[in-house]
Amino acid sequence: MGQDRVRFLLNELNQELAAAENLDQETLDLARKLEKDMEQLIERSEPVASELEDAIALEARFAATHPVAERILRELIAVLGRMGI
Numbered sequence: 001m002g003q004d005r006v007r008f009l010l011n012e013l014n015q016e017l018a019a020a021e022n023l024d025q026e027t028l029d030l031a032r033k034l035e036k037d038m039e040q041l042i043e044r045s046e047p048v049a050s051e052l053e054d055a056i057a058l059e060a061r062f063a064a065t066h067p068v069a070e071r072i073l074r075e076l077i078a079v080l081g082r083m084g085i
Contacts, residue, residue: 002083003042009076010035016069027061034058038076041085052077052085 017023017031034054041051059073 002079005079006038006042006076006083009072009079010038013069013072013076016066016072020066020069022065027058030054030058030061052080055080 013031014035017028034051037051037054055073055077059070059077062070062073
């Protein structure tokens with residue numbers, strides 16, 4: 001269940017980022033890294049602390065300028081927490 005929700009939220013985040021303006025390269029790189037980390041998490045079902053840290057860092061970046069992306073990341077962080085990460 002949690003893995004399906006992670007995939008759904010990553011898809012939502014990707015759609016939001018594709019529509020967003022004014023994203024710097026560092027933020028886009030961090031988003032790509034998070035997506036890659038989440039896919040690896042789903043495949044191996046073993047949590048890595050850096051995955052949660054990346055999600056929290058992105059959420060903070062989006063707090064003022066991209067509220068929809070922030071909401072998606074906040075939900076992703078909650079899902080990761082329920083998965084024991």
